[in-house]
Amino acid sequence: MSRRQRPARRTLLALCAATAVLATTVAAAPAVASQETASATASTTATAALDDTYYQGAIGKTGTALKSSLHSIIKNQTKITYAQVWTALKATDQDPANSSNVIELYTGRSISKSNNGGNSGQWNREHVWAKSHGDFGEATGPGTDVHHLRPEDVSVNSIRGNKDFDNGGSAVSGAPGNYTDSDSFEPRDAVKGDVARMILYMAVRYEGDDSWPDLEPNERVNNGSSPAMGKLSVLKQWNDEDPPDAFEQRRNQVIYDQFQHNRNPFIDHPEWVEAIW
Incomplete structure (x- = not known):
C-alpha cells in the first residue's frame, strides 16, 4: 500500500x-x-x-401551620441510646457497593464498618446539628437522633467541630471538596442538600415542648451554645441545588423501618423547605 x-x-x-x-x-x-x-x-x-x-395531616398546608403539623407527625419516634447509634449508622449509611463498609458524610470515603472509634483514620458519630448548639450533648433525644448523625472521619469531624454552615473558606485536608474558615463549614457538593435537610429536620422535630431546646435555623454563623444553626439562606440554596438521591432516600426509609419509625419530611418533600421558610 x-x-x-x-x-x-x-x-x-x-x-x-x-x-x-x-x-x-x-x-x-x-x-x-x-x-x-x-x-x-x-x-x-x-x-x-x-x-x-403518614403525612395526611400536613398536606395542603404552608408556613407555620405546615411546620406545626410536621412536628406533630415526626415527634412520634422510638428513641435509641448513643451506644445504639453505632449499630444504626452501620445500617443507614451502608455503602451500596460494599455491605461491609459505610460511607463517610464529608469525605465520601468508603470505610469498614468495624473501623469505628475515636482514633485517627477511624470513623465516628458526627452530629450535623452540633450538639453544643442547644447544649443537648449525647443524651437520648436530639443527641442520639439518627436523622442528623452520620459516619465521619475522626480528624475531619474535629475540623468541622461545632461550626455553622456557610459557603467559602480553605480546602479541608483529607476531605476534597469541603471548605472551612474560623466560623463556618461548607460540605462537598454531593451532600450539601443532605446537610440542609438534616438541619431543617431538627428545627421541626425539636420545638421545645419535650424538655429539649427549641432548635431553629437563622442567618448567622458563630451561634455558639444558642439553639440555632446558620445560615438559613445557604441551607435553602443547598436544598435546591442538591435534591435527595437514592442513598439519602434509602437512609430515610431504613431509619423509619428499623430504628426510629419517623421520617425526615424534607427528603420526601424537599419543596416543603420553601413552603415553611
Missing part, C-alpha cells in the same frame, strides 16, 4: 469506529433513561402513599 493510501484508510477506519460507538450509545440510552424513569416513578408512587397515610 502506498503512503498516499494509508491516511485515507486510517480515516475510513476511524469513521467506522465512531459509527459503532454512536450506535452503541444510542442503543444504551433508552435503557438508561428507562431505569431513571422507573426509579422516579417508584419514588413518586411511594411519596403519594405516604401523603395518604
Whole structure:
C-alpha cells in the first residue's frame, strides 16, 4: 500500500469506529433513561402513599401551620441510646457497593464498618446539628437522633467541630471538596442538600415542648451554645441545588423501618423547605 493510501484508510477506519460507538450509545440510552424513569416513578408512587397515610395531616398546608403539623407527625419516634447509634449508622449509611463498609458524610470515603472509634483514620458519630448548639450533648433525644448523625472521619469531624454552615473558606485536608474558615463549614457538593435537610429536620422535630431546646435555623454563623444553626439562606440554596438521591432516600426509609419509625419530611418533600421558610 502506498503512503498516499494509508491516511485515507486510517480515516475510513476511524469513521467506522465512531459509527459503532454512536450506535452503541444510542442503543444504551433508552435503557438508561428507562431505569431513571422507573426509579422516579417508584419514588413518586411511594411519596403519594405516604401523603395518604403518614403525612395526611400536613398536606395542603404552608408556613407555620405546615411546620406545626410536621412536628406533630415526626415527634412520634422510638428513641435509641448513643451506644445504639453505632449499630444504626452501620445500617443507614451502608455503602451500596460494599455491605461491609459505610460511607463517610464529608469525605465520601468508603470505610469498614468495624473501623469505628475515636482514633485517627477511624470513623465516628458526627452530629450535623452540633450538639453544643442547644447544649443537648449525647443524651437520648436530639443527641442520639439518627436523622442528623452520620459516619465521619475522626480528624475531619474535629475540623468541622461545632461550626455553622456557610459557603467559602480553605480546602479541608483529607476531605476534597469541603471548605472551612474560623466560623463556618461548607460540605462537598454531593451532600450539601443532605446537610440542609438534616438541619431543617431538627428545627421541626425539636420545638421545645419535650424538655429539649427549641432548635431553629437563622442567618448567622458563630451561634455558639444558642439553639440555632446558620445560615438559613445557604441551607435553602443547598436544598435546591442538591435534591435527595437514592442513598439519602434509602437512609430515610431504613431509619423509619428499623430504628426510629419517623421520617425526615424534607427528603420526601424537599419543596416543603420553601413552603415553611
